[in-house]
Amino acid sequence: MFAGRTSEGLPIWPLRLMALGLLTVIAGYLGLLLAGRAEIRPGGLTTTFMLLAGIVVLPGLWLGHYKTMIWAALVALFYLLISATDAWAVAADRGWHLLIAVAATVAFLAAWWHSIKRRRYLKARHATAQNGHPEQANSKPED
Numbered sequence: 001m002f003a004g005r006t007s008e009g010l011p012i013w014p015l016r017l018m019a020l021g022l023l024t025v026i027a028g029y030l031g032l033l034l035a036g037r038a039e040i041r042p043g044g045l046t047t048t049f050m051l052l053a054g055i056v057v058l059p060g061l062w063l064g065h066y067k068t069m070i071w072a073a074l075v076a077l078f079y080l081l082i083s084a085t086d087a088w089a090v091a092a093d094r095g096w097h098l099l100i101a102v103a104a105t106v107a108f109l110a111a112w113w114h115s116i117k118r119r120r121y122l123k124a125r126h127a128t129a130q131n132g133h134p135e136q137a138n139s140k141p142e143d
Helices: 013-035 046-065 066-089 094-131
Strands: none
Touching: 013 046, 013 066, 013 094, 046 066, 066 094
């Protein structure tokens, strides 16, 4: 599940970790919808619209698309913002919101790690191509 590489040759596990983090966020909001104890909580339509962004980016993350990873990182920050605010505001459902906040943070940190690795890989590939070693320009990066 976590083995493999993206089309650029980078490890795919950070993208899969992001997908699992967003799936945990979706499960947390569904748990909040069905088992939440607060008097005021989002309804079914509000939860559906809120989770739509997370659901839309899942297929691209699983396939290892970089642009989708960027959007998924922004979606993870959105979920982190909402869950952190609600964790302070709604004491009855604080556990659900903290679960969502932790999952969104893990997803964002995985995106950050993958972006750093990608930038270093592209910089090294560009440097080797400039030095006249084109056969090394397409080499696979180390994990």
